[in-house]
Amino acid sequence: MPTLRLKLPDQGEVTHELAAARITIGRRPDNTIQIIDPSVSAHHAELISENGHYRLHDLGSTNLSWVDGEPVTDFHLREACQLVFGSIQCEFDPDGGAGETWLSSSQMEKDISFLRSENADLQTRLMAMQRQVDILSSARLVTKRADTTPFAAHTDSLRAIVSERDDLRHLSSGLKLELEKLREELAATASERDAARQACELLQAEKVKSRRASPAGRPLALPEAAAAPVVQIAGLTVIEKTIPPRRPVPAQARSGTPLMVPATPAETAATQRITLPIPKEFESVADALAPVRAALANLTTQPDDTNVLAQLSTYANELVASAARLGDHPISRLGAAIEGLLQDLASRPEAPEAAHIRTLTQATDLITRLLEPGHLDRAPGKPYPRVLAVDDDADLLQTLTTSLEMAHLNTTTCADGYAAQALVEKSDFDLLLLDINMPGLDGPTLCGQIRENDRYRKTPVIFLTAANTLDHRAQASLSGGNDFLPKPFNTAELTVKAETWIWKNRYGLL
Secondary structure, three states, rough: OEEEEEOOOOOEEEEEOOOOOOEEEOOOOOOOOEOOOOOOOOOOEEEEOOOOOEEEEOOOOOOOOEEEEEEEEEEEEEEEEEEEEEOEEEEEOOOOOOOOOOOOOOHHHHHHHHEEEHHHHHHHHHHHHHHHHHHHHHOOOOOOOOOOOOOHHHHHHHHHHHHOOOOOHHHHHHHHHHHHHHHHHHHHHHHHHHHHHHHHHHHHHHHHHHHHHOHHHOOOOOOOOOOEEEEEEEOOEEEEOOOOOOOOOOOOOOOOOOOOOOOOOHHHHHOOOOOOOOOOOHHHHHHHHHHHHHHHHHHOOOOHHHHHHHHHHHHHHHHHHHHHOOOOOOHHHHHHHHHHHHHHHHOOOOOOHHHHHHHHHHHHHHHHHHHOHHOOOOOOOOOEEEEEOOOOOOHHHHHHHHHHOOOOEEEEOOHHHHHHHHHHHHHOOOOEEEEOOOOOHHHHHHHHHHOHHHHOOOOOOEEEEOOOOOHHHHHHOOOOOEEEEOOOOOOOHHHHHHHHHHHHHHHOOO
């Protein structure tokens, strides 16, 4: 009779004899063989008896089914092989171990006696070695000679590591104090800069006002020897000097004294610097965003340099601090999401992937667009974003909900494509997260049907799937998807993508 031997982490090996015509395998209790492990889908795969052998059929699982190291969706099991469901390894034997030979009772007793004897001998030798170590330690204390045993070398190494750790802690404390001092100096400099900028704007306004007050549009001429006004601003000296625009004098007027001719509107506009000021709180965000973009450009060319990543994280912290005064503004939400992803990447030993850097670049580009004067007054009054997540894996939906709710994104979940279609008809969502492989109505088909609704023609759609292949990416794009995130995914990266696509759509930047 065929057998399936499961190698479970907590229960050891469990062998199932296969006799039924159809055997289901999954995490839920309604399966023929239940495997309680988060990497196994609720209904992962099935074994179907055909012509004297079993056929393995994958039921659209999240982590796929594998035979001898290769992913399969439908495979005939005619020989003994290694199966993997999620992270659970199994051995399939079509003959049920008929060729195995069993030891007799007397032989097993002999083997047990031999092993007990070996165990007693090993314990005796271990005790003798321990006594030798104790004798050597006592001799070292009496003679005060250096201990050259491996135990002493190991202890010395640990002491050196502890000493180095303490030195690093002291150095880190000093750097933190220096950083706080630099931040205070930076804040003072920013305050002086703001005061100087205000004074310059006042002088510019006075200059324009004096030009408008002159008769016939002529600019007021200052005497050649007149001194330019000097203004003291926050310790800075600002000298304001106005040079009126002149036009060529006509030929008939050259015989006499040169005349001042009124300037044309184009010439007058050319002599004035037109600026579109933004509120102070947004100016500080713009100043903090510039070094973030520069460090992100360096990370693109040097992804393996940990110093560049640390520098980027520091600049991102300053950006979040500057955006905090905006409250629940899209810029502050994007900054917090960027900071969370950078902290997660910094905690990992491997270098950031190109996809992570691309996600960060898209988010910072969006913040740059939102700082344009035309978008500054559009944020107030917008409701909290809503997200719909569709996946047949209940554990994955729980993870999605927890991550997105922490980012203040109201999340609705469902495990069926038809149920998701009904929710879309009744409610409005700002973002859709769809699994590609779902029983019944799969993700690309559901996306195509949702796009037929006028309210969802531009709603962002992000596909989530374990099958990160070119075919699946093409299928997701052709069905109307905006982005693609392979499983297992980084929840911090998902939050950045969600915030970016939601606010791109709300501000009409898609």
